Amino acid sequence: MIRIFRTPVVVAAACLALAACSGGGTTAVPEASGTASASPSAMGKGDGTLKIGTLLPQTGSLAYLGPPMFTGVDLALKEINEAGGVLGKPVAKSDTDSGDTTTNIASQSADKLLAQKVDAIVGAASSSVSESVIDKIVGAGVLQFSPANTSDAFTSIDDDGLYFRTAPPDKLQGRVLGDLVVSDGNDTIGILAMQDTYGSGLADQVTETAEAAGGTVVERVDYDPKAADFSADVAKIKAKNPKGIVLIGFQETAKVVNELVKQGLTADKHKWYMVDGNMSNTNFVKAPKGTLDGVKGTLPGAAAPEAFQKRLLTVRADLTEFTYAAESYDAVTLIALAAELAKDDSGAAIAAKLVDISKGGEKCTGFKQCVDLLKAGKDVDYDGVSGPVDFNDVGDPSVATIGVYQYGADNKFNAAKALEYRTGNIAG
Structure with a gap:
């Protein structure tokens, strides 16, 4: 609980x-x-x-x-x-x-x-x-x-x-992220998640939380992170035109972001959300300035x-x-x-x-x-x-903090400062 x-x-x-x-x-x-x-x-x-x-x-x-x-x-x-x-x-x-x-x-x-x-x-x-x-x-x-x-x-x-x-376990991060997406006014949500234990598990928790809060996940795509091309995956999201798009992955997220922009699903038209696996200030350096402006993401732990x-x-x-x-x-x-x-x-x-x-x-x-x-x-x-x-x-931290961060126009976020912190108690 x-x-x-x-x-x-x-x-x-x-x-x-x-x-x-x-x-x-x-x-x-x-x-x-x-x-x-x-x-x-x-x-x-x-x-x-x-x-x-x-x-x-x-x-x-x-x-x-x-x-x-x-x-x-x-x-x-x-x-x-x-x-x-x-x-x-x-x-x-x-x-x-x-x-x-x-x-x-x-x-x-x-x-x-x-x-x-x-x-x-x-x-x-x-x-x-x-x-x-x-x-x-x-x-x-x-x-x-x-x-x-x-x-x-x-x-x-x-x-x-x-x-x-x-x-902390993804159960907490997934709940914080799902709640964040809906509280930002996104009643329709698309999820692009890498297909492995991390990606699928976190996507499950985001879905459960968002839908319990009144949102609807209109499309979820669990993709192969080793794929050379993500156009078909992004096209499935585009077809449902969600207000919010959750990106759960690692380094390959840079390619997913490029495809989102290419297909017109930019962050100024749809709200993007990331997670600890892809919140980075180096992975998106080649993206045009402003690509990630306003994008939010979650990171377990208090900010360093x-x-x-x-x-x-x-x-x-x-x-x-x-x-x-x-x-x-x-x-x-x-x-x-x-x-x-x-x-x-x-x-x-x-x-x-x-x-x-x-x-x-x-x-x-x-x-x-x-x-x-x-x-x-x-x-x-x-x-x-x-x-x-x-x-x-069972070796899990019983109390954990999740920070919510936001990218600026330079496609970077400040790892020492968060928009807010949410703390949860995790029953063993």
Whole structure:
């Protein structure tokens, strides 16, 4: 059950240039693994050094998300190690590429990380990619912690208690987006969604919410994201002439947008809406100025505040895309704190303490503040940059925030400022 509470509009979205670059590489990093109810094979004691592997996009349809996610991880590790590390030792890290579902890169990367005996793997970004490797990862007794998976499937997936995420399930984003579309006056709606776990699941929730609010989805097209041409898909939407058009996809959305413009379904005639998978300031740089002017979109999590963005820039000065940086930072910080609480760096031990670290104690932010409290014998409640987290018993954040953003005439949106935030409680 989800209850959405509206928060007054606090700032108008402004336009800030953001450009993505790829990230990755390999550096030494200690391990991190954990489970809330791990299988017996996952219950081995750690070796005293926390090792974290990343499985994040350097290539593929979500490559633009790689830089902020890698940077969020690196900032957290920098602060953790400057504070003395975990269990008295520096945390070690190994970066790998998750690719996307068109390749076998994720499986190969997971094999590499498991061979290196990492305790925890941060990733993947894509829900479908995570689904393709989760059995392999948790079967090895390693904690999988995604900063960006939003598919509802993970709420009930068989994971031996070894899967967690800082991104909320799509059920909440879908409800916020569906409500937004109807409240903007769109009683007829068209949906263009990529055909996979993420796209179809989110489209289902948008449809359910919009129609419950009095709107009608007059056409829904679940398309092949690998298609070379989207003219037939867009033509189906055009035939129904909806007031609002919801675009659910990844990098291929740029091609869909080009086809919408070509067929006369421009954003000044029909209201467009996007989601976390395609809200980007780099994917539409080739579009004519004003193409996305007024387009709205939703992003899970509170906006990365400017102060946090400045900290990220100390790690990567050319970073201009910030989506899921906060969730990545929080994932690593939570892993480290759970290992400290467990006094054990094994995956099962960490997972067993993640819920405890996220709620029910003295509130703290940042690794150093929280670990000092732990060493003083205090219970802690880590409140992250992305939000309060507060894990439920299936590893989902029980409280989550969705931000609503708007593009300007320069085809960019300000990742530090939202039109409004909507917060929901998610029953586990």
